[in-house]
Amino acid sequence: MSKKISPLDVFNLLPKTNCGKCGEDTCFAFATMVADRKMDLEQCTPLFEEAQYEENQDKLEVLLRPAVREIRLRSKDGEVRIGGKTVLYRHEFRYSNPTAIAISVSDTMPEDAMLSKVKKASDWGYRYIGMDLSLDLIAIRSSSNDPMKFRECVEKVSDVTQMPIVLCSFSPDVIEQGLIALEGQSPLIYAANQENWEEMSKLAKKYECPIVVSAPNDLDRLMFLTDSLMKEGIENIVLDPGTMPDEGLRDTLNNFAMLRRSAISRKDDVLGFPLLGTPISAWCGEDEEPEIKAWKESYISSILLSRYADILIINSVDMWTILPIVIWRTNIYTDPVKPVTVEPGIRTFGKPDENSPVLYTTNFALTFYTVQEDVKDIDCYMLVVDTEGISVESAVAGGKLTADKVNDAIKETGLEDMVTHRKIVSPGLAARISGETEMVSGWDVLVGPKDSAGVKSFLDKRFYQET
């Protein structure tokens, strides 16, 4: 579906001086990284600084341009990239640039509430399998439609957050005041529509900012507006085909799927731009409890993550609605070729000695980090068995976690020299292989709890008393 870029084609256009300024030893190594989209072309500074390479630089930019263009939003200190997509499905090539999540505030909110929401979004974090997850953008909406009020609000927000900003209004006067407040940054303008596009495109050019083209549920118009902006010389465009909850979900999903397929499979460059989803639309419903609106906003966000959204504007910053969205985003943007694994082998927690308990688990990162969280305060050894990154239950079912594998791990790691006892605690979900493991290894297998949250009390009851 997508063309793979050959490192050789990239190499042939590079300076071939092996100067090392990019951090790689050779131009060929750099070419390989660039073709695999693990490094940016800009990291080859001579290419951009020396006039002799100008023609090759242009050629490389065309060669490397993804079917969906990459757009950068900037604050004073931060940058968020959106789009840059090359494939429809993640099994073809890992998805690039995780969907940016923007939390919205309005210029009619009381100042305290507004600023505390901005801070909450900026500070939002969750620790997940060794990663710190966070949110990306603040979207400021002009409910007042008052340019000066909007400007004041934008100034206050930009004082308390490092996140890039999305300025939301259909009034060019309002947007311009927001742009003045963020002079020197690169916020995203929302949005040009059929009424205002000529004025909005002037602002996008004057302030050199990316701009959203909005034509809810009207793809003919979306093409017209985008092409009109392109003819004005604007290249940093984001498409808003409309996010419509409830009965509107059918059109919404069709539009997102059709736009992305047009960009990737048909190479239609008028539609080769990042897609904006606005699950905040769920809050426009009348006669619904806030919990219902928040519920809908959250699942619409997850649906659009599965259907190509490159940026999402949402309202609720409550943990229960945000967490599933952010976790799904992290999951869908992992590299499918590389299972999320940790090194197999022995880990020690606390200060274990020759009498300390031994537990085992798999090298699937999700399993490992979960178990680690539960045993980190216990003096113990943990044997991480290589299951090719598969979780306990699936590995037992799929023959990736067997008595022989556990035995090999015990023998190869020298565990038998570290402890004098011969008892190993198995995951509860591996109960099925415990008998055979005892036979093969000569160790006693204590079948532990199915959830490692119960390890501590299990050890109290079963390990310490019996040894």
Added chain:
Amino acid sequence: MKNNKKKMNPFDDSLFSMLKNMKEIEIEDVDFEIDRLDFTLPTLVSNPQLYRQIAPMVEAQKEAAYQFVPPVNTYRGEVVEVVLGATKSEGGTRSRAITLGGSKTPPFYSFENEKPNPPVVVGDVFDMKISVPKPVRIHFDEVMEDPAEWARVYVEKFDVDMIDIELISTDPLINDTPISESAKVVEDVLQAVDVPIIIGGSGSPEKDGPLLSKMAEVAEGERVLLSSATPDLYEPIAIAAKEHDHAVLSWTSLDINQQKELNRNLLEYIPKEKIVIDPTSAALGYGIEYAFTIMERMRLSALWADEELQMPMAAATSNSWAAREAWRKDPGLGPRMLRGPLWETTSTLTFLLAGVDMFISLHPAAIKTVKEVARWLMDKEAKGTPKDWVTLEAV
């Protein structure tokens, strides 16, 4: 130059058909003296390069000149339909039979083709009291000792399409419940509800063969789904399904080649129309992306005519509760009575968009949401209304 609504071909037919398949035309040193220029835009726009060559020449800065052409693919294959449950006239006792599968396009690409059958939602019932998190337990606390009553609550109160009775207590490592007792449980469930059912074993390789063979006999005529055949144990289950006219859930562990091999083995005994695939559905945050991608790949393979994967898919989204974020009592994570059900809902909708046709569910809110969303997505009359969220007052 005129941009008339009434369109006629600018070229004569033979010239036009000559150009029709070209990706690009370059016109040099040509003066146009045109009295009347007409468009056949759909054809031109469907070829963007060609379109863009011509567009500037005619100064088509008018919105009417733009027409989005849906990028419709054609597929060589489709997913078969599997029928579960049998009414009295069909030799069973169910109030209706349920058809699942039949997709001819990627999930809910209704611009290409309609999805012929809605997803089937199955209530997950066990033959012993199991420990479930509080947000689930409050709905079933009274009935968890009685599988028949539990099934009835799912059907009557929460509107599920089917019931999965999971005979987990038969596991020699749990209660080793005798097969005769399990037969009684299945009969009770069939009595208590009139929807089609799934009969699940415990996953014990020794016990599941004889257990499911016997259950197939007990449920003769009801066209149940036997759960499950695995790479280690498929023959007795396939034979039982064949003898008693049931279907089989073909379960593998996140491995597309293993799934193909198991299906190939099952196809020796039963046709595609008697098989449902379960590629394992990991929980959100706990490997869901593996399942999602395998499901997407399987569904695309089915549409590209891979006969070994052209069966409907099932997902046990009750697995979502394996995620700690779903059940943990932790005020920092927000109210768990909402958080847990939303976790299952998110997993369910994620799998829905990967092509899953059947959900084995736990929480009523997840059941309600997936049915509602699927109904909206399948409603041909449904029309999206744009929302003005920009000026929404503080919410």
